[in-house]
Amino acid sequence: MIRLERRPEASQVMSYASPLIAIVLMLIGGLLLFAFLGKNPLEGFKVFFINPISDWYGVSELFLKATPLMLIAVGLAVGFRANVWNIGAEGQLIVGGIAASAVALYFHEAEGAHVLILMVIAGGIGGMLWAAIPAFLKIRFNTNEILVSLMLVYVAQLLVSWLVHGPMMDPDGFNFPQSRMFEDSALLPLLSDENRLNLAFVFALGALLAGYIFMFRSFAGFQMQVAGYAKDAARYAGFSAKRMIWIGLLSGGAMAGFAGMSEVAGPMGQLTEHVSSNYGFAAIIVAFVARLNPVGIFFASLLMALLYLGGEQAQQYMNLPSSISNVFQGMLLMFLLGSDVLINYRVCWKEARV
Amino acid sequence: MDASILGSILFATIVAGTPLIIVALGQLIAEKSGVLNLGAEGMMAMGAIAGFAVTLHSGNPWLGVLAGMLAGAAMSLIFGVVVLTLMGNQVASGLALSILGVGLSAFIGKPYESEILPTVGALRIPLLADIPVIGEALFNQQALVYFSWALFAGIVWFLYRSRPGLVLRAVGESPTSAHSIGYPVIRIRYLATIFGGAMAGIGGAYLSVFYTPLWVEGMVSGRGWIAIALVVFATWRPFRVLVGAYLFGGVMVAQLFVQGSGLDINIPSQFLSALPYLATIIVLVIISRDQNTVRLNAPVSLGQPYRPEA
Numbered sequence: 001m002i003r004l005e006r007r008p009e010a011s012q013v014m015s016y017a018s019p020l021i022a023i024v025l026m027l028i029g030g031l032l033l034f035a036f037l038g039k040n041p042l043e044g045f046k047v048f049f050i051n052p053i054s055d056w057y058g059v060s061e062l063f064l065k066a067t068p069l070m071l072i073a074v075g076l077a078v079g080f081r082a083n084v085w086n087i088g089a090e091g092q093l094i095v096g097g098i099a100a101s102a103v104a105l106y107f108h109e110a111e112g113a114h115v116l117i118l119m120v121i122a123g124g125i126g127g128m129l130w131a132a133i134p135a136f137l138k139i140r141f142n143t144n145e146i147l148v149s150l151m152l153v154y155v156a157q158l159l160v161s162w163l164v165h166g167p168m169m170d171p172d173g174f175n176f177p178q179s180r181m182f183e184d185s186a187l188l189p190l191l192s193d194e195n196r197l198n199l200a201f202v203f204a205l206g207a208l209l210a211g212y213i214f215m216f217r218s219f220a221g222f223q224m225q226v227a228g229y230a231k232d233a234a235r236y237a238g239f240s241a242k243r244m245i246w247i248g249l250l251s252g253g254a255m256a257g258f259a260g261m262s263e264v265a266g267p268m269g270q271l272t273e274h275v276s277s278n279y280g281f282a283a284i285i286v287a288f289v290a291r292l293n294p295v296g297i298f299f300a301s302l303l304m305a306l307l308y309l310g311g312e313q314a315q316q317y318m319n320l321p322s323s324i325s326n327v328f329q330g331m332l333l334m335f336l337l338g339s340d341v342l343i344n345y346r347v348c349w350k351e352a353r354v
Numbered sequence: 355m356d357a358s359i360l361g362s363i364l365f366a367t368i369v370a371g372t373p374l375i376i377v378a379l380g381q382l383i384a385e386k387s388g389v390l391n392l393g394a395e396g397m398m399a400m401g402a403i404a405g406f407a408v409t410l411h412s413g414n415p416w417l418g419v420l421a422g423m424l425a426g427a428a429m430s431l432i433f434g435v436v437v438l439t440l441m442g443n444q445v446a447s448g449l450a451l452s453i454l455g456v457g458l459s460a461f462i463g464k465p466y467e468s469e470i471l472p473t474v475g476a477l478r479i480p481l482l483a484d485i486p487v488i489g490e491a492l493f494n495q496q497a498l499v500y501f502s503w504a505l506f507a508g509i510v511w512f513l514y515r516s517r518p519g520l521v522l523r524a525v526g527e528s529p530t531s532a533h534s535i536g537y538p539v540i541r542i543r544y545l546a547t548i549f550g551g552a553m554a555g556i557g558g559a560y561l562s563v564f565y566t567p568l569w570v571e572g573m574v575s576g577r578g579w580i581a582i583a584l585v586v587f588a589t590w591r592p593f594r595v596l597v598g599a600y601l602f603g604g605v606m607v608a609q610l611f612v613q614g615s616g617l618d619i620n621i622p623s624q625f626l627s628a629l630p631y632l633a634t635i636i637v638l639v640i641i642s643r644d645q646n647t648v649r650l651n652a653p654v655s656l657g658q659p660y661r662p663e664a
Contacts, residue, residue, distance in 0.1 A: 143642045151631040162624035321464035326457025333450035337442035
């Protein structure tokens with residue numbers, strides 16, 4: 001009979017191995033899914049995981065897709081380390097995108113770098129404002145931040161829907177629910193002429209570095225880590241719980257807001273109802289798979305981006321709905337949480353006791 | 355506002371509140387055993403697509419409800435394995451279940467997006483339905499509306515008048531003591547979790563088979579999360595779940611109030627649609643304001659993993 005036996009201490013090896021186990025299980029699950037759908041599993045694997053990155057353009061698209069995920073995940077990780085559960089990055093992204101778009105539309109005939117700079121600032125502030133609501137309510141009224149931040153996702157979606165149907169709708173757009181296309185001065189500069197990768201990718205790498213420094217080299221980051229492991233110890237040491245809630249939620253909100261800005265000023269070039277393709281939720285999976293570590297977030301974002309691109313390919317070449325990406329993402333997180341048992345327990349064979 | 359408008363608002367409120375009652379009461383049972391499953395949204399989505407697909411193929415809405423129930427239960431079983439057997443983090447696993455369920459339902463549901471089910475007739479209760487104003491609203495409803503009332507009565511009896519209900523509460527309050535006097539804590543938690551999943555599945559099927567009746571990706575639109583908030587708002591008491599669900603049902607049909615008021619005001623539809631989410635935040639603020647309200651009423655071991663040693 002298979003039994004779980006508690007390890008004397010948590011296994012360091014397993015804490016890094018478990019995401020890899022989860023990825024392997026997800027791949028096996030994916031092969032089974034393809035087989036179940038009557039598709040050739042190996043063909044499915046190739047279309048999903050190999051084809052999207054078989055040329056340099058594909059790789060650049062992978063980095064482009066990973067950019068908002070890196071930004072959001074590193075912001076969320078700061079809060080998650082202190083058990084501040086910001087689940088509403090999706091809404092913060094949308095509000096950041098709205099704020100950045102408002103700047104772009106206001107300056108729509110202006111030239112100069114100030115437009116983009118103001119858009120970045122507006123995006124960050126927009127995301128922070130949306131995240132400040134659950135932070136304030138948690139501190140002031142002890143309200144659960146998971147539920148509040150999540151409810152605000154739906155509100156943000158309705159807000160952007162109203163704006164692109166009303167005040168921010170393109171006046172010459174034949175009543176399509178979308179804003180005017182942004183001028184060049186409101187678009188992020190491309191890194192090369194060959195592909196769509198833009199400056200936001202460099203910004204995201206910088207954010208990962210900044211996140212790393214904050215988490216592992218700053219006192220506030222250390223305090224938040226302590227609070228995550230042992231709440232009572234943190235309180236005993238006199239670390240301010242309120243400050244951690246603010247930092248945890250606002251960092252996630254700001255980064256999600258930047259991600260929203262990078263979408264409207266990047267691949268989209270305008271504001272529509274579909275600012276986000278679930279990046280706010282996918283980034284939560286990224287943060288977990290990465291063990292809340294910025295280095296891990298870099299790789300986990302690429303993996304998650306590959307799942308997005310694979311889904312698009314599967315839609316195009318295998319006639320499968322692109323939501324298959326979400327199935328893979330959900331499986332990955334579920335397998336990860338399941339295999340995490342191996343960190344504290346080992347599996348052993350034991351005779352059933354009589 | 356005349357009586358017929360009042361009656362139709364009451365009718366719509368009950369229709370909108372019913373899935374919340376069913377899902378929230380299921381979650382209440384799971385939470386009473388100490389299991390916090392944030393996956394209600396995903397389980398409802400799976401219940402909705404399973405119910406829709408089976409009803410479409412079989413022509414029988416009750417087979418659809420059964421399928422929705424099984425789909426919700428199956429989802430909660432995945433959750434149970436991860437958090438009860440493998441002792442995974444309940445918050446993260448519930449979130450994962452939501453993401454998985456919403457994604458999987460969108461994936462399965464793609465071919466069904468243009469289909470429409472025939473409307474299922476209401477079940478009219480003779481005599482009672484003839485009461486003026488409220489009769490039609492209360493007693494000329496879908497069978498699942500009556501089911502939600504029976505479920506409420508059954509759960510009140512189970513929790514507060516039956517021995518298994520007492521054991522369930524004991525497991526949620528103190529799994530260690532329950533274990534030491536010989537109750538199988540993990541098995542009880544599995545059963546409670548699966549019950550919660552089955553009810554979420556029925557709630558989802560209600561939406562796609564009776565309420566809309568069609569399938570659209572993301573059609574659950576936060577009702578699973580609202581149901582979870584409702585359990586907190588109700589401070590884990592079934593009667594308050596019932597009242598709260600109808601309050602939310604009323605907020606969800608707010609546009610009827612606007613029309614019924616006869617005022618000529620033009621509010622963008624998105625503002626009215628946002629009301630249930632804002633209302634959720636407001637009730638959470640009201641109930642959490644006093645730290646003790648939640649702390650004293652929540653099952654003590656809620657969200658804590660438990661592993662019987664020995």
